[in-house]
Structures are given as C-alpha cells and as structure tokens.
Amino acid sequence: MYLAARRDAEQLNLTLSGDWRAPQFAAIDAELSALSLSGVRRLRVSAQQQQLDITCAWLLQELLGRARSGGAAVEFEGAAPAALALLERCRSGAPPTPADGSEWFDPAHAVEDIGRHAVRGARGIAEGIRFVGRLSLALVHAVARGRLRPISIVRHVYDTGVTAVPIVSLIAFLISVILAYMGAQQLRKFGADIFVVDLVTVGVLRELGVLLTAIIMAGRSGSAYAAELGAMQLNEEVDALSAIGAEPIEVLVLPRLFGLVIALPLLTLVADLIGLTGGALLCHVLLNMPVQQYLQRAQGAIASTTFWVGVIKAPVFAVLVALSGCYCGLAVRGSSRELGRLTTQAVVQAIFFVILVDALFAAVFMELDI
Amino acid sequence: MAAVLEVRGVVNRFGSQVVHAGVDMTVEEGEIFGIIGGSGSGKSVLLRTILGLRHPNAGGVRLLGHELGSLGATELHALKARYGVTFQAGALFTALTVRQNVQLPMLEHLQLSAPALEQLALLRVQLVGLPAEAAEKYPAQLSGGMIKRAALARALAIDPPLLLLDEPTSGLDPIGAAAFDELILYLRRELKLTVVMITHDLDTIYRICSRVGVLVDGRMISDSLEGIEGNPHPWIQSYFHGPRGHARAARHGA
Numbered sequence: 001m002y003l004a005a006r007r008d009a010e011q012l013n014l015t016l017s018g019d020w021r022a023p024q025f026a027a028i029d030a031e032l033s034a035l036s037l038s039g040v041r042r043l044r045v046s047a048q049q050q051q052l053d054i055t056c057a058w059l060l061q062e063l064l065g066r067a068r069s070g071g072a073a074v075e076f077e078g079a080a081p082a083a084l085a086l087l088e089r090c091r092s093g094a095p096p097t098p099a100d101g102s103e104w105f106d107p108a109h110a111v112e113d114i115g116r117h118a119v120r121g122a123r124g125i126a127e128g129i130r131f132v133g134r135l136s137l138a139l140v141h142a143v144a145r146g147r148l149r150p151i152s153i154v155r156h157v158y159d160t161g162v163t164a165v166p167i168v169s170l171i172a173f174l175i176s177v178i179l180a181y182m183g184a185q186q187l188r189k190f191g192a193d194i195f196v197v198d199l200v201t202v203g204v205l206r207e208l209g210v211l212l213t214a215i216i217m218a219g220r221s222g223s224a225y226a227a228e229l230g231a232m233q234l235n236e237e238v239d240a241l242s243a244i245g246a247e248p249i250e251v252l253v254l255p256r257l258f259g260l261v262i263a264l265p266l267l268t269l270v271a272d273l274i275g276l277t278g279g280a281l282l283c284h285v286l287l288n289m290p291v292q293q294y295l296q297r298a299q300g301a302i303a304s305t306t307f308w309v310g311v312i313k314a315p316v317f318a319v320l321v322a323l324s325g326c327y328c329g330l331a332v333r334g335s336s337r338e339l340g341r342l343t344t345q346a347v348v349q350a351i352f353f354v355i356l357v358d359a360l361f362a363a364v365f366m367e368l369d370i
Numbered sequence: 371m372a373a374v375l376e377v378r379g380v381v382n383r384f385g386s387q388v389v390h391a392g393v394d395m396t397v398e399e400g401e402i403f404g405i406i407g408g409s410g411s412g413k414s415v416l417l418r419t420i421l422g423l424r425h426p427n428a429g430g431v432r433l434l435g436h437e438l439g440s441l442g443a444t445e446l447h448a449l450k451a452r453y454g455v456t457f458q459a460g461a462l463f464t465a466l467t468v469r470q471n472v473q474l475p476m477l478e479h480l481q482l483s484a485p486a487l488e489q490l491a492l493l494r495v496q497l498v499g500l501p502a503e504a505a506e507k508y509p510a511q512l513s514g515g516m517i518k519r520a521a522l523a524r525a526l527a528i529d530p531p532l533l534l535l536d537e538p539t540s541g542l543d544p545i546g547a548a549a550f551d552e553l554i555l556y557l558r559r560e561l562k563l564t565v566v567m568i569t570h571d572l573d574t575i576y577r578i579c580s581r582v583g584v585l586v587d588g589r590m591i592s593d594s595l596e597g598i599e600g601n602p603h604p605w606i607q608s609y610f611h612g613p614r615g616h617a618r619a620a621r622h623g624a
Contacts, residue, residue, distance in 0.1 A: 022529040023451065026481040053529035053561055054497070055480070058490055082560050090496035234464070334510025337465035 002028045003035070010041040012072075020056035028056060032063050043067045046077040057083035131327050135257075138249040149255050156259025160221040161266055167220070168213055172204070172271035175212060176278030179203050184286045193287050197294055198301040200279035205302065209271040210310045211358055214317035217264055218350035222325035225256055226346035229329025230339040238330065248330070257322040264318035268311055305370050313361055317354050324350035373432070374399050374532055374564045375420065377590075380429035382415050389415050391588030392429065397581075402558060402565045403592075404575050407585030408605065413568045414458060416585065417536055420566070421455060422446070434532060451479035453532040454525030458540075460517035462509040468495060468520045469505040475527040494523040499549050514541040522550070526557075533557075535567035539574050551577045572614065584609075 002024065004015040020028060037043075043064070052060065061084055064074050142148055183196040229252060232238050241248045276298070283289040328346035332338050375397040382390040389412035397403045407413050418424040420431055422438050431438040434452050441449065454475075462471050472491040476482055482490065495505045498519040509517060518541055525533055533554075539547040555578055557563040569575060575582060575595070583592035586605050593601065599610045 022480050025486070029483060029486070051561065054493065054526070055482075055486075055490055055529050058486070058493060082556075086497070086556065086560075087493065090493055335464035335508060 001031075003031045005035060010039060011044060012037070012040045012042070013044045013046070015046045016050045016052075016060075020050060020052050020060075022053055022055040025055055025059070028059055032059060035063070037067050037070050037072065040067060040070065040072045043072045043074045044077060045074065045080075047081050048078045050081060052081045052083040054083060054087070057081060057087055060084065061087055127331070128327065131330075132323070134249055135253060135323070138247055138254060141247070142250050142254055147250065148258070149251070152251075152255035153258045153262070156256050157263045159224075160217065160260050161263025164216065164220060164263070164267060165270055168216055168267050168271050169274045171212055171216060172209060172274040173278040175208050176200055176204055176275040177282055179208070180279055180282035180286060184282075194289075194297060196283060196287065197279065197289075197297040200283075201276060201298045201301050202306060204275035204279065205272055205306045205310045207310065207358070207362075209275050210268045210313050210317065211354070213264060213267045213271045214314070214321060214354045215351055217260065217267070217318070218321045218324070218347055218354060221260060222321045222350040223343050223347050225322065225325030226329040226332075226343040227339065229326055230332035230342055233330060233332045234334070234336070234339065253322075253326040253330075256326055257319065260318040260322040261315045264321075265311055265314035268314040272307070272310065309365055309370055313358065316357060316361075320353040320357060321350040324353065372399050372435070373397065374401075374434060375566060376432040377416070377420065378430050378432070380416070380419055380426045380431065382412060382419060382424070383427050388588055390419075390426070390585075393585070393588070393590045395583050395590050395592055397564060397566055399564055400558060400562050401580050402554065402578050403567070404579035404582045405566065405568045405585065405590075406570065406575070406582060406609065411585040412588070413585055414536060417534060417568060420534065451475075451528060452530050453534055454528065454530040455534045456518070456521040456525045456536060456538055458536045460509070460521040462517060462520055462524070464509050467506050467508055468500070468512070468523070471509070471520060472505075472523050472527045475524060479528050491527070494526055495520070497526065498523045498553065499546065515543060515546055518542055519546070519550075529561070531561070531563060533563060533565045533567075535565065535569075537568055537570065539569060539571045544573075547571060547574065548577075550574075554578055 002016065002018040002020060004017060006013040006015075018024075045060075045064075047060075060081070064084075067074055179200050180196055183199040184193065187193055187195050187199075229238070232252070238248045238252070241251055279298075280291055280294045283294050284291060325346045328342040328349070332342050373396050375395070377393055377395045380390050380393045381388070393416060395403075395405075405413055405416065415424065419426050420433065422431070422433075425439075434449060436445065436449055462468070463474065466474070469488075469491045472494050473487055476487060476490065492502060492505055496502060500516060500519050500523065504512065504516060504520070509520070512520060518538060522535070522538060525535070539550055542550060551574055554563075554565055558565065567574075567579075569579075579595060581592060582595055582598045583590045584598060584601075584603070584606055586603055591598070591601060591603065591606070598606060601607075
C-alpha cells in the first residue's frame with residue numbers, strides 16, 4: 001500500500017505512504033490507475049515526510065494532471081514535495097519528435113528511398129575517386145620527400161603476411177585436395193586420370209592460389225585495416241594526426257598499402273607451392289602416381305606463362321583489398337554501429353572487386369591467348 | 371549513519387608498478403565525497419575497483435552493504451540497480467541517441483510503462499540542463515560538455531541512492547558546472563543521495579564536498595575539507611595553497 005484514499009463527497013483525500021522509489025514503480029502505478037477521479041472537485045494530498053524520487057514524483061504529477069484536467073482543484077496538506085517543483089522547472093520546451101520514428105510502408109517513401117539510395121551511391125563513387133586522388137597525391141609527395149616509412153611497412157608485411165602463412169597454406173592444401181578429388185572422379189570415366197595433374201597445377205597456379213589468398217587477405221587484413229582506422233577515427237586520432245601536421249593518408253594508408261602489396265604476392269607463392277605439393281600427394285594416394293611422373297606431367301601442363309599469369313594478379317588484388325579496408329575505415333563517423341557496418345562493407349567490397357577484376361583478367365588473358 | 375561504501379586495504383599493482391599500497395576509505399550515507407590526487411595517482415583505477423570492473427590484488431570493497439568479491443551474478447545485477455556511474459569521457463553508447471542512452475538502464479532495471487519510459491527519459495535529459503531537442507541527438511552530434519551532462523542523465527536514470535562520478539565537471543563551462551553543483555546538492559537534500567566523485571574542480575570541492583579523500587603515495591588521506599587543508603603533506607599543501615587554490619579559497623571565503 002502506497003496510497004490511502006478517503007472519499008468525502010466531492011473531496012478526495014490522499015495520503016501517501018511507504019517507499020516511493022523507482023523499483024516500486026509498477027506497484028504504485030497500478031494503485032494510482034485504480035483510483036477513480038470521477039466527480040472529484042477537490043483533491044487534497046498529504047505527502048509530508050514523504051521521500052519521492054524523480055520517477056515516482058513523475059507518477060504523482062501525472063495523477064495531479066489527470067485530476068486537474070477533470071476539473072478538480074489540487075491542494076497539499078503542508079508543503080508540496082520539492083521533487084514536484086523540480087519537475088515543473090525541467091518541463092520547459094516542447095518534447096522533440098523521435099528522429100527514428102518507424103513509419104508504416106508508404107509508397108512515396110519508397111520512391112524517396114530509391115532516390116536517396118541513388119544519390120548516396122553516386123556520392124560514394126565520387127568519394128572513392130576523391131580518395132584515390134588523395135592517395136595518389138600523398139604517394140607522389142611521399143616518394144618525392146623520400147618518406148615511405150620502411151619500418152611501418154615492414155611491420156605491416158609481418159602482420160598481414162608472415163602471420164598469415166599457416167592459414168594460407170592450410171587453405172591452399174585443402175583446395176588442391178578438393179580439385180584432385182573432383183578431377184579424379186570425373187576424369188576416370190574417360191580413362192584420362194593423368195589430366196588430374198593438369199587440372200591441379202593449372203587451376204592452382206593460374207587462378208585458385210592467388211584468388212583464395214586474396215580472399216583470405218580481404219577477410220583477415222582488409223577487416224583489420226577498416227576496424228583499426230575506424231577506431232582511430234572514432235577516437236579522433238586521425239584528426240590529431242592532421243593537426244600535428246602528419247598527413248593521415250601518408251602515415252596510415254600508404255604503409256598498409258605497400259605492406260599488403262609486398263605480402264600478397266609472397267603469400268601467393270606459398271599458396272602455389274603448397275597447392276602443387278598437395279596435388280602431388282593426392283595423385284600419389286588416389287591414382288598411385290609416382291611423384292616423378294607427376295612432376296613430368298606438370299612440366300608438360302604448365303606453359304612458361306602459367307605461373308606469372310597468376311602471380312601478376314597478386315599486387316593488383318592487394319591494392320584492391322588494402323584500399324577497400326582503408327577507405328571504409330577512414331569513412332567511419334560518430335558511432336560504433338558505423339564501425340561495424342563499414343568493416344563489413346570493407347570485406348564484402350574487397351572480395352567483390354577482387355573477383356570482378358579476376359574476371360577481367362581472365363577475359364584479357366583469353367584475348368591475348370596467354 | 372550506515373557506511374554506503376567501504377574500501378579496505380586495497381592494493382592494485384600493474385606489473386612492478388604499485389598504484390595503491392593499501393587504500394582505505396569510508397563513505398557514509400548522504401555524504402558527498404570528493405577524491406583528489408595527482409595525475410597517475412590511481413583515481414580512476416580506484417573507481418574501477420569500487421565498481422568491480424577491476425579485481426584488486428589485495429583488500430576488499432563493501433558497496434551498499436554487500437562484499438563485492440562474494441556476490442553471485444543475480445545479486446550483482448540487483449546491486450547495479452542501486453548506483454549510477456559516469457565515466458571520464460562520458461562513455462555514452464555511440465549507436466544510440468541520448469534518449470535511448472538514458473532509457474537503457476531503465477529498461478534493464480525498472481518495470482516502466484511505455485509513456486513513463488518516454489517521459490522520464492526526457493525529464494532526466496532536462497534535469498541535467500540539456501535542451502529537450504538534445505534527446506534525439508547522437509553522442510557524435512554533442513559538444514564535450516553536453517556529453518558530460520548526458521552521461522549524468524544516464525547515471526540518474528534509475529534514481530540510484532549512490533552516484534559514482536569520474537570528473538563530472540571537467541569540460542563544463544563555469545555556469546554549467548555551477549548548475550551541476552546545485553543539482554547534486556538538491557538531490558542529496560531531497561533523496562539522501564550519496565555521491566562519490568573524482569574531481570579536480572576546486573570550486574566544486576568547496577561548494578559541495580562534505581569530505582575529501584586525497585590519494586598520495588598509494589594511500590588515501592581522508593578528512594573534512596578544513597582538516598585536509600591543514601594537512602602538512604607537501605602535495606596537499608601545494609594543491610590547496612598553490613596559486614589556484616589561493617584564488618578559489620579567497621573567493622569562497624575559506
């Protein structure tokens with residue numbers, strides 16, 4: 001019981017009691033809503049010695065408001081609780097309308113949304129081009145002034161390259177296993193088992209070695225770049241760099257870019273090596289092919305360009321992954337949710353661009369007959 | 371009067387660096403206790419220890435009648451409904467608006483009706499002196515001083531009997547800081563609120579603190595303001611009787 005009500009014809013006497021504190025909100029609210037105010041002309045409240053916290057003062061104030069709008073006069077026995085005065089003082093200005101009001105589906109809104117998306121997309125492309133422009137300028141400046149920050153680059157080669165060797169090796173090995181199994185199963189039907197070697201070596205060297213390495217790097221380093229730079233952006237570290245006079249792109253982006261451009265081709269080399277080894281092992285196990293024969297067949301299958309056609313793509317993919325990561329990271333503004341969204345975007349975008357450019361490469365090499 | 375907060379012999383070490391070499395402090399109900407100390411004297415570490423965010427290397431903390439180390443998850447959750455905290459940099463949730471930030475502890479600890487949730491959040495925002503429009507803004511859109519106030523609004527959201535504040539007035543303009551002092555005094559008078567705050571603001575110390583604890587040499591010296599002012603420790607002497615201390619003390623007639 002937080003409330004004692006005594007009805008006296010048109011007068012209602014209320015005496016507050018008990019602990020009017022926020023944890024009791026639900027119970028007090030229930031008692032107050034159960035109170036009938038119909039026909040009440042005078043409401044007399046006794047709240048002396050009553051501790052009201054702000055939450056409960058609000059409840060009392062709501063009740064008084066209800067009584068007043070019903071035409072009742074409100075008076076207090078003794079002084080009114082001070083908390084009520086505090087509430088009155090706070091209540092100035094109209095309440096704001098919620099910004100994220102979720103409206104029900106509205107066709108006009110849908111059209112508006114399409115337009116907004118289109119504009120945002122166009123702006124995004126313009127931003128991306130501007131970023132590449134700033135990066136190029138920073139690169140020219142850095143080269144001209146001889147400030148390429150080799151120590152920083154080496155750290156990034158270590159972080160993105162050396163520490164990724166185990167996972168890249170494992171995935172390259174597993175891919176060659178998958179290729180060999182599939183190839184063996186299908187080609188055996190034509191008695192062309194020996195072509196498994198062609199499939200594995202050409203597949204790994206031309207396409208899969210570099211493509212998978214780039215995708216791993218997008219997931220591993222692209223996301224790390226975006227999260228790292230995004231957190232720095234949230235913490236105003238990027239602004240601090242600018243204010244100190246260090247160009248953020250030169251200090252943050254270029255070393256990451258160079259680090260990945262160096263690391264990705266080297267990792268591709270590792271992936272190729274492990275992939276071919278895995279192929280040899282599987283051919284030996286599945287087809288009882290001696291390693292000697294595998295090597296001979298591989299020599300025949302590989303043209304002089306096969307290896308280079310794969311590796312030449314690595315630095316290009318590295319640029320795509322590093323730029324996606326850094327661009328998205330630096331685009332983070334204001335909130336942790338943005339950081340999450342842009343880190344996701346960095347990875348998705350990097351993988352998309354890598355595969356797109358790989359398709360272009362495939363078409364070009366086809367036309368060049370390499 | 372019951373002790374709301376008791377810190378007994380707390381030792382905090384980071385590697386070989388000893389930050390606290392046995393800190394003792396007691397805060398009674400209804401007190402406004404100011405913690406001062408030089409940079410790096412471990413004020414924030416002490417606050418983190420009191421909040422249970424850091425387990426001390428030795429010693430114990432008794433908060434609102436509960437020994438921190440011995441609480442189960444449910445009891446700890448219930449205890450957290452009884453104090454409000456602000457952090458030095460505000461620590462507002464950047465993905466939420468100010469209103470949602472204030473509502474979060476309410477949703478976690480209180481059973482409120484939907485209109486109560488809306489209105490009480492708005493009320494808290496206005497209580498700390500923010501304009502109503504600020505309720506729908508995101509932390510990134512606020513100035514430093516506004517972030518401090520929004521953080522205080524969040525700390526007050528569930529009407530806790532204890533407030534733990536880390537430098538609540540730093541970054542506020544003098545008018546805002548004075549309004550903050552008045553608000554705290556009011557809350558203490560009306561709601562018997564107990565406040566523990568880390569502060570460097572001499573005005574705030576003179577205006578509202580009933581007792582002061584100084585962290586020096588890894589220990590805490592706590593006393594009434596007059597007692598602390600008369601303490602012969604050289605750091606305390608230069609704190610209160612340095613050029614800034616003199617100016618403030620003169621203004622407050624101390």
